[in-house]
Amino acid sequence: EAGVVQSPRYKIIEKKQPVAFWCNPISGHNTLYWYLQNLGQGPELLIRYENEEAVDDSQLPKDRFSAERLKGVDSTLKIQPAELGDSAVYLCASSSRAPPDTQYFGPGTRLTVL
Amino acid sequence: AQSVSQHNHHVILSEAASLELGCNYSYGGTVNLFWYVQYPGQHLQLLLKYFSGDPLVKGIKGFEAEFIKSKFSFNLRKPSVQWSDTAEYFCAVHSGGYQKVTFGTGTKLQVIP
Numbered sequence: 001e002a003g004v005v006q007s008p009r010y011k012i013i014e015k016k017q018p019v020a021f022w023c024n025p026i027s028g029h030n031t032l033y034w035y036l037q038n039l040g041q042g043p044e045l046l047i048r049y050e051n052e053e054a055v056d057d058s059q060l061p062k063d064r065f066s067a068e069r070l071k072g073v074d075s076t077l078k079i080q081p082a083e084l085g086d087s088a089v090y091l092c093a094s095s096s097r098a099p100p101d102t103q104y105f106g107p108g109t110r111l112t113v114l
Numbered sequence: 115a116q117s118v119s120q121h122n123h124h125v126i127l128s129e130a131a132s133l134e135l136g137c138n139y140s141y142g143g144t145v146n147l148f149w150y151v152q153y154p155g156q157h158l159q160l161l162l163k164y165f166s167g168d169p170l171v172k173g174i175k176g177f178e179a180e181f182i183k184s185k186f187s188f189n190l191r192k193p194s195v196q197w198s199d200t201a202e203y204f205c206a207v208h209s210g211g212y213q214k215v216t217f218g219t220g221t222k223l224q225v226i227p
Contacts, residue, residue: 003157033215042118042204042217043158056212091158099213100146100165105158 002026004106006092012112018080021109025073025094032069033103034077035091043091049075050098082113116141116209120218127195128226135190135221137179137205146208147188149179150217153201161203164188175199200225 005024013019025032030051035043046065048056051072060067064083069075079086089110093103117140127133139145149161162173169181179190188205205218 035217040123040219042120042206042219044217045215048215056214093158099215100148100163100208102148102160102163103150103158103215105150107157 004092004094004104006090006106006109008109009107010110010112012114013082015084015113016081018078019082019111020076020078021090021092021111023075023077023092023106025075025092026096026104029094029096029104030072031095031098031101032075033091033093033095034067034075035093037089037091037108039088046077048099079111082111084113087111087113116207116214116216118205118207118216118218120203120205120221122221123219124222124224126224126226129197130194131225133190133192133195133199133223135203135205135223137188137190137218139186139188139205139207139209139216141186141207141209143209146213147179147181148206148208149173149177149188149190150204150206151201152204158204161190195223195225197225197227199223 032049034046037043047060049069067077089108091108092106095101119138147164150158151161152158164171164181172178204220
């Protein structure tokens with residue numbers, strides 16, 4: 001069974017540019033999470049989807065971040081415009097059921113904003 | 115707001131030493147507790163979890179954790195560590211009606227052969 005797929009794995013951009021991250025969860029997993037992980041910190045939840053509905057986006061900085069999960073499968077997280085402080089690893093995870101349930105994590109996308 | 119504390123940021127042990135990593139949370143209601151591990155170059159993966167029942171739960175690779183409600187703690191233990199246990203360990207707590215998830219800051223464990 002394929003795991004959670006994320007792309008790109010690495011991204012370097014100039015500040016004020018837009019950037020997008022893509023996540024393909026494990027087949028059949030209805031719940032999808034996006035996290036931000038700064039160096040030396042644990043994952044911080046940005047948004048959680050149940051199918052195509054964003055059920056918890058309270059931590060998503062909506063002035064510059066947006067996310068979508070069309071058809072309840074793949075998801076895209078976008079930052080526009082990026083700031084220096086957005087440099088971090090962006091993790092995607094999925095679970096077969098609503099929380100609490102085991103999350104399966106992707107490899108993450110390491111973003112560097114110059 | 116929910117918070118999760120892992121006070122040990124970096125632990126160095128010799129092989130065969132016993133391990134205990136602390137995890138404390140702040141939420142006073144019902145919680146569901148997880149330990150995740152990230153081995154070098156790998157994804158975060160589940161080590162063990164507690165939802166209800168016996169407060170002593172066993173996970174993969176000989177790890178166990180004990181939920182002590184009165185202390186708001188879910189400490190991870192292993193009686194004898196191996197070099198292959200070198201990894202970063204994260205405690206995670208689901209709480210509240212929305213089962214909001216909060217991760218601790220992680221503990222890096224280095225096991226010296």
